[in-house]
Amino acid sequence: MTxxxxxxxxxxxxxxxxxxxxxxLLALLSATAAGAVCAGPYIPASxxxxxxxxxxxxxxxxxxxxxxAQGRLDVxxxxxxxxxxxxxxxxxxxxxxxxxxxxxxxxGKDSPDATALVYLATIEQSRHAFDKxxxxxxxxxxxxxxxxxxxxxxxxxxxxxxxxxEAGAACTQFAAGxxxxxxxxxxxxxxxxxxxxxxxxxxLARLPVQTMAAPERAWRDSELGEMAARLGDDGAAExxxxxxxxxxxxxxxxxxxxxxxxxxxxxxxxxxxxxRGKDSIEPLLLRIAIAQKQLHDPGLRDSQARLAAAFAxxxxxxxxxxxxxxxxxxxxxxxxxxxxxxAALLNxxxxxxxxxxxVLVAAAQACGVPxxxxxxxxxxHLQGVRDDGIAHPFQDTP
Amino acid sequence: MTLLPRLVLLAGLFLxxxxxxxxxxxxxxxxAVTGDRVEGSLELSLRDxxxxxxxxxxxxxxxxxxxxxxxxxxxxxxxxSHLHLNVPEGACDVKFGSVMISDRVDGAYIWQPLAxxxxxxxxxxxxxxxxxxxxxxxxxxxxxxxxxEVTQSAVLGGPRVVQQFDLARPxxxxxxxxxxxxxxxxxxxxxxxxxxxxxxxxPAVLLRREDRxxxxxxxxxxxxxxxxxxxxxxxxxxxxxxLAAFDLVRIPSRLTExxxxxxxxxxxxxxxxxxxxxxxxxxxxxxxxxxxxxxxxVLTELGLPAGARIVSxxxxxxxxxxxxxxxxxxxxxxxxxxxxxxxxxxxxLPWGSLAIAGLASVWFVQxxxx
Numbered sequence: 146m147t148x149x150x151x152x153x154x155x156x157x158x159x160x161x162x163x164x165x166x167x168x169x170l171l172a173l174l175s176a177t178a179a180g181a182v183c184a185g186p187y188i189p190a191s192x193x194x195x196x197x198x199x200x201x202x203x204x205x206x207x208x209x210x211x212x213x214a215q216g217r218l219d220v221x222x223x224x225x226x227x228x229x230x231x232x233x234x235x236x237x238x239x240x241x242x243x244x245x246x247x248x249x250x251x252x253g254k255d256s257p258d259a260t261a262l263v264y265l266a267t268i269e270q271s272r273h274a275f276d277k278x279x280x281x282x283x284x285x286x287x288x289x290x291x292x293x294x295x296x297x298x299x300x301x302x303x304x305x306x307x308x309x310x311e312a313g314a315a316c317t318q319f320a321a322g323x324x325x326x327x328x329x330x331x332x333x334x335x336x337x338x339x340x341x342x343x344x345x346x347x348x349l350a351r352l353p354v355q356t357m358a359a360p361e362r363a364w365r366d367s368e369l370g371e372m373a374a375r376l377g378d379d380g381a382a383e384x385x386x387x388x389x390x391x392x393x394x395x396x397x398x399x400x401x402x403x404x405x406x407x408x409x410x411x412x413x414x415x416x417x418x419x420x421r422g423k424d425s426i427e428p429l430l431l432r433i434a435i436a437q438k439q440l441h442d443p444g445l446r447d448s449q450a451r452l453a454a455a456f457a458x459x460x461x462x463x464x465x466x467x468x469x470x471x472x473x474x475x476x477x478x479x480x481x482x483x484x485x486x487x488a489a490l491l492n493x494x495x496x497x498x499x500x501x502x503x504v505l506v507a508a509a510q511a512c513g514v515p516x517x518x519x520x521x522x523x524x525x526h527l528q529g530v531r532d533d534g535i536a537h538p539f540q541d542t543p
Numbered sequence: 544m545t546l547l548p549r550l551v552l553l554a555g556l557f558l559x560x561x562x563x564x565x566x567x568x569x570x571x572x573x574x575a576v577t578g579d580r581v582e583g584s585l586e587l588s589l590r591d592x593x594x595x596x597x598x599x600x601x602x603x604x605x606x607x608x609x610x611x612x613x614x615x616x617x618x619x620x621x622x623x624s625h626l627h628l629n630v631p632e633g634a635c636d637v638k639f640g641s642v643m644i645s646d647r648v649d650g651a652y653i654w655q656p657l658a659x660x661x662x663x664x665x666x667x668x669x670x671x672x673x674x675x676x677x678x679x680x681x682x683x684x685x686x687x688x689x690x691x692e693v694t695q696s697a698v699l700g701g702p703r704v705v706q707q708f709d710l711a712r713p714x715x716x717x718x719x720x721x722x723x724x725x726x727x728x729x730x731x732x733x734x735x736x737x738x739x740x741x742x743x744x745x746p747a748v749l750l751r752r753e754d755r756x757x758x759x760x761x762x763x764x765x766x767x768x769x770x771x772x773x774x775x776x777x778x779x780x781x782x783x784x785x786l787a788a789f790d791l792v793r794i795p796s797r798l799t800e801x802x803x804x805x806x807x808x809x810x811x812x813x814x815x816x817x818x819x820x821x822x823x824x825x826x827x828x829x830x831x832x833x834x835x836x837x838x839x840x841v842l843t844e845l846g847l848p849a850g851a852r853i854v855s856x857x858x859x860x861x862x863x864x865x866x867x868x869x870x871x872x873x874x875x876x877x878x879x880x881x882x883x884x885x886x887x888x889x890x891x892l893p894w895g896s897l898a899i900a901g902l903a904s905v906w907f908v909q910x911x912x913x
Binding site: 185186187188189191192193194195196197198199200201203204205206208211238239241242243245246249272450451454455458459461462463464479480481482483484510511513514 | 567568569584588589590591593594595596597598599602604605606607608609611612643644645647648649650651654677678679680681682683685696698733734735796797800840841902905906909910
């Protein structure tokens with residue numbers, strides 16, 4: 146099942162107190178640390194020094210399989226799927242490139258394959274190239290209209306863009322070729338964002354779990370967790386997220402949403418526990434950094450340097466895959482509201498999930514120009530976020 | 544993948560094997576052209592080098608320095624066949640030196656020095672970049688190319704394998720235009736800078752006599768007042784903007800932003816309960832120094848293009864001034880016309896100033912404590 150790897154509900158930042166000076170000092174130190182990382186070339190002391198670990202699937206030895214995939218679709222598709230799975234599990238963007246390379250001969254103009262095109266659209270979606278992904282899906286659907294996975298991916302992309310009517314229509318098409326549970330999750334997820342949050346929540350919660358496959362259950366529970374969080378029922382949200390993770394431990398989207406819930410509940414120590422070992426995944430590293438900041442953890446310097454470098458590398462390439470994270474980083478970790486607002490506004494042009502609206506509202510508030518988030522506020526109301534959550538996106542409810 | 548050991552970090556070292564941030568695949572190509580010679584370096588991630596040509600000879604999933612050293616010859620061959628520099632007169636002869644290692648945030652990189660001799664002194668140079676074109680279509684080379692003291696940057700690879708660079712004409716004009724716009728844009732979006740200036744300018748068309756505001760009888764003193772305040776503010780923030788842009792002075796952003804908010808409160812309250820009644824340009828100058836750091840934070844985000852740093856800085860500053868001047872020209876004639884009215888002296892000035900001070904207080908609390 147395709148699931149947006151881009152969503153990660155925002156949290157309300159814990160009360161900061163008078164920590165400004167200390168944070169500022171940390172930021173300064175982190176900048177120094179970032180500089181030290183690129184200290185210049187050197188010759189390692191011994192031949193035995195290990196410089197890098199090569200993850201499975203990224204070894205040159207696989208070259209023969211990759212060559213084989215150039216001529217055989219039955220090799221290319223599972224290999225691409227494996228790479229996309231690796232990218233999801235590890236957050237390593239390079240794997241998306243490997244998958245793209247494998248799919249190359251099967252997505253060209255000459256004799257494209259519908260499944261290969263859906264995989265390519267998934268890659269494009271993961272890179273937040275949403276318009277491109279929609280075009281690729283159009284190509285896939287023109288080859289084969291009866292293609293549930295293509296419809297579901299289309300629904301997901303349109304939903305991220307905030308085009309709910311079209312997303313709902315794609316869910317209807319998806320339902321024609323999918324089982325009842327998946328169909329319900331797709332359509333109720335969209336209805337919930339169109340003003341029907343309470344009814345969608347009830348409908349999904351009512352689905353019988355006995356017949357649900359584990360991936361479906363994980364998907365449903367994560368949707369329910371998100372809805373509960375928007376409804377302001379943090380206790381229920383936590384139960385749903387935990388249940389979703391029980392079925393799929395490594396879903397970094399759910400991990401991010403769960404971490405946000407914990408941050409909002411002033412439980413930063415639990416965030417670090419939850420995300421231990423997941424710091425290579427940028428959106429999760431962001432949550433780690435926010436938690437470290439709340440805890441005055443010296444590890445913040447390292448996280449900050451790594452996030453800053455990742456954002457810098459992205460902008461050097463002229464990309465903005467993690468603009469939402471960047472906005473939150475600038476706002477909540479660096480305390481640079483102006484730049485955060487600029488990033489949040491640009492991000493809002495591309496994605497319109499509740500988190501995108503919340504980070505925009507928070508940045509606009511911090512800059513003293515709440516009116517620049519007026520559209521976002523309207524959309525957030527429609528999406529079912531409570532007034533209180535909109536008024537204080539990153540703050541405590543007293 | 545565990546969190547980095549803190550001690551390692553404090554020592555300023557970074558062990559690539561222990562952590563990997565997930566950035567996309569980039570290489571870093573630095574080229575400096577002098578006459579017919581090119582010198583520089585190519586940095587390629589060990590991950591990418593392994594994928595493209597295989598470094599892990601013993602296939603244990605780890606790349607050791609010994610394995611990199613052994614692969615030096617095949618690395619040079621790979622680079623030679625995948626990276627080409629050409630000038631109109633023909634191909635440059637590129638040679639690769641001994642490999643070293645550099646550490647970046649996402650892991651260890653091969654650092655490969657290179658030197659080339661080109662036929663003739665190039666005005667144009669073509670860079671053809673095909674590294675990892677088979678293995679990872681999302682791989683890019685981030686080029687910084689310096690010639691005649693101008694540095695250009697470009698993204699190599701992907702859809703743009705072959706790119707041409709004009710070494711003769713500096714791109715200073717483009718940089719100037721871009722940063723001028725950024726400067727103008729910033730003063731319009733940076734409402735706090737404007738409110739500060741406005742607070743100082745509102746009383747410029749008035750006189751303080753016997754604890755009362757009176758209309759300035761003549762135009763010239765009012766104009767002089769305005770010019771002094773604007774000039775002092777401009778001078779002050781230009782100084783600090785320059786200092787910060789060249790990284791000579793660094794002030795934490797939270798401090799800058801808080802003090803900027805405080806400066807608005809001071810300037811606005813000074814209109815309600817005046818204690819600096821003449822030569823208000825002194826306030827403009829003193830706090831203008833801090834506003835300069837505020838402007839600099841925007842510039843830091845944009846980055847100053849190497850090679851056109853001064854031009855860009857001047858352009859950005861001019862942009863800020865132009866935006867500022869536009870507001871002054873818009874507001875001050877109205878203020879001048881209205882200066883004799885009670886509405887201006889007892890309404891706009893005190894209550895407007897109080898409103899500004901109130902807004903700035905909210906910002907101050909948010910910025911200092913938030």
